[in-house]
Every structure is written in C-alpha cells, then in structure tokens.
Amino acid sequence: MIQYYIIRFVTLVISIFPLRIVRLLKYPIGVVYYYFSIRSTIRLLKRSNYLRNNNILSVSALMQKIYYSQYWIETIWLNGKSDKDLSHLVEINEKDKIEKIIASEEGFIIALPHQGNWEFAIPAGRNLGLKLAAVAEPLNNQYVMNWFTSLREEMGCKIIIGGKKNETYSSIENLITNGYAVCLVSERHLLRSGAPELFFGKTAAFPTGPIRLALEKGCPVLPTTCLSTKNGFEIHFGNPFYVPYFGSNAQSIQHGIKTLVQEFETLIKISPNQWHSTVPIWSDE
Numbered sequence: 001m002i003q004y005y006i007i008r009f010v011t012l013v014i015s016i017f018p019l020r021i022v023r024l025l026k027y028p029i030g031v032v033y034y035y036f037s038i039r040s041t042i043r044l045l046k047r048s049n050y051l052r053n054n055n056i057l058s059v060s061a062l063m064q065k066i067y068y069s070q071y072w073i074e075t076i077w078l079n080g081k082s083d084k085d086l087s088h089l090v091e092i093n094e095k096d097k098i099e100k101i102i103a104s105e106e107g108f109i110i111a112l113p114h115q116g117n118w119e120f121a122i123p124a125g126r127n128l129g130l131k132l133a134a135v136a137e138p139l140n141n142q143y144v145m146n147w148f149t150s151l152r153e154e155m156g157c158k159i160i161i162g163g164k165k166n167e168t169y170s171s172i173e174n175l176i177t178n179g180y181a182v183c184l185v186s187e188r189h190l191l192r193s194g195a196p197e198l199f200f201g202k203t204a205a206f207p208t209g210p211i212r213l214a215l216e217k218g219c220p221v222l223p224t225t226c227l228s229t230k231n232g233f234e235i236h237f238g239n240p241f242y243v244p245y246f247g248s249n250a251q252s253i254q255h256g257i258k259t260l261v262q263e264f265e266t267l268i269k270i271s272p273n274q275w276h277s278t279v280p281i282w283s284d285e
Contacts, residue, residue: 004143009077013117030066040278058170059272068276078128089126089232097237108220113187114277116227133158133175134183184210212255215243223263238263
C-alpha cells in the first residue's frame with residue numbers, strides 16, 4: 001500500500017512538468033540503478049562486451065540502465081495525458097506496412113522487443129483507428145498493478161493480465177478473431193524454457209505463444225519498436241509476415257520464431273542502447 005501511494009505522489013509531481021524536463025531524471029536514477037543493482041549490471045556488462053567485441057552492436061550497459069529508467073519515468077508521466085497532449089510527440093515511420101494490415105480489417109499481432117517505450121505506441125495506434133490490446137506481466141503489488149492497468153486502459157488499450165496460460169491464450173485468440181491488434185513483448189522467455197534460436201549469435205529461448213497464435217489464426221505478425229527521440233518518439237516497423245505451415249506445427253513455429261528474431265535484430269540495431277532487457281536472455285546468462 002505504501003509503495004502505491006509513493007508512486008501516485010511521484011506521478012502527480014512528474015506529470016506537471018514537460019516531457020523534456022522529466023527525461024533529465026533518467027541520468028541520476030539510471031546511475032543509481034547501475035551501481036546498486038549489481039547482478040543485472042554485471043549481466044549487461046558481459047552482454048555489451050560480447051556484442052562490442054564481436055562487432056555486432058555498439059552498446060553501453062550504463063546507457064541501457066539509463067534508458068530503462070527513462071522508460072519508467074516517461075510511463076509515469078503519461079498519467080492523465082490526453083490524445084491532444086500526446087499526438088504531436090509520436091512520429092510513425094514505414095506507415096505503409098501497417099496501413100496494408102489495417103485495410104484488411106483482420107486482427108493481428110504486434111510483436112515488440114524490450115526497447116524504447118512501447119507505451120507511447122498506444123495513442124499512436126489508436127489514432128490510426130486500431131483496436132488495441134496487450135498482455136501485461138502481473139506485478140507483486142496488486143495496488144500498483146491495478147493503477148498501471150487502468151493507466152493503459154484509459155489510453156484505449158484493453159489489458160489482459162498474464163496468469164493461467166490456457167486462459168490468457170484463449171483471451172488473445174478471441175481478441176484477434178474480433179479484429180484487435182494484440183501487442184506482445186516477445187524477445188525473452190521469463191522461464192527460459194521457450195524455443196531456442198540464435199539471437200545476435202548466441203542461443204536464446206523465445207516464447208512460442210505469439211508465433212503459435214499467428215499460425216493457428218492465420219493472422220500477420222508486425223515486428224514493431226517505439227524509440228525515444230530528442231523531441232518525442234518514433235515508431236519503426238519491421239517486415240510484416242505470416243507463419244506458413246511446414247509439415248508440422250513445431251517446424252512451422254520454429255521457422256516463424258527465426259523470422260521474428262531476425263526482424264528484432266534489425267529493429268534493435270536502430271538504437272541498441274534503448275534495448276533495455278535487464279533479465280537473462282541467452283542460455284549462458
């Protein structure tokens with residue numbers, strides 16, 4: 001309860017100021033997070049050293065922590081903002097890729113990596129006329145979870161709280177059938193028991209759910225990221241794709257995951273320091 005009221009108080013204070021001012025908080029908060037969350041910092045240092053030494057990505061563990069702090073600051077700042085407040089902040093690139101899907105009037109999957117701030121894609125998607133839904137990981141503090149859920153739903157995004165696997169899967173299926181664009185953050189498996197695939201040259205476990213849904217529903221997958229810029233945000237789309245059937249569900253899903261991973265690698269390379277997944281990804285982490 002105390003944690004909830006602290007967050008609400010901080011929200012009220014932060015939401016008063018312009019976004020460009022609020023963003024400055026990312027530096028002191030990110031530095032504190034870097035030095036006091038030792039385990040995740042060591043993990044990011046090892047990851048960034050591998051990526052740099054193999055000329056894969058130029059990435060800084062400190063900047064990743066700073067951008068992760070920025071994600072939370074920006075999300076808190078969103079509280080109470082209207083479409084008018086947000087519409088000028090988000091620029092959509094490669095708009096033709098999503099317009100073709102919208103024209104088909106079918107439900108589809110928006111697959112995102114933990115990069116930038118995907119919360120700001122919600123008002124942009126709504127301005128495009130999308131019916132949006134997303135799956136949220138449950139938080140330990142129920143009061144904070146309820147507040148965070150209401151914040152997203154007030155922006156026009158239906159929220160499914162992840163829980164029982166079959167119930168969550170069934171809910172997403174129904175939403176896709178009813179023409180929703182379902183947002184799924186998809187480049188890590190929390191239990192590290194997903195399908196193995198090479199990700200920046202090392203084996204990682206990926207959740208099979210998004211690709212399985214696309215296969216069973218016959219709907220497209222649109223790889224997407226929403227990145228911070230100097231004056232706001234910009235949305236980038238990868239190449240939308242369907243998951244074809246390759247003799248068995250397992251083979252089809254593996255092929256779809258490989259395609260998605262390749263698209264994620266391309267999106268992450270646009271701004272590597274904004275890829276702020278602090279939990280283990282590779283099998284040796």
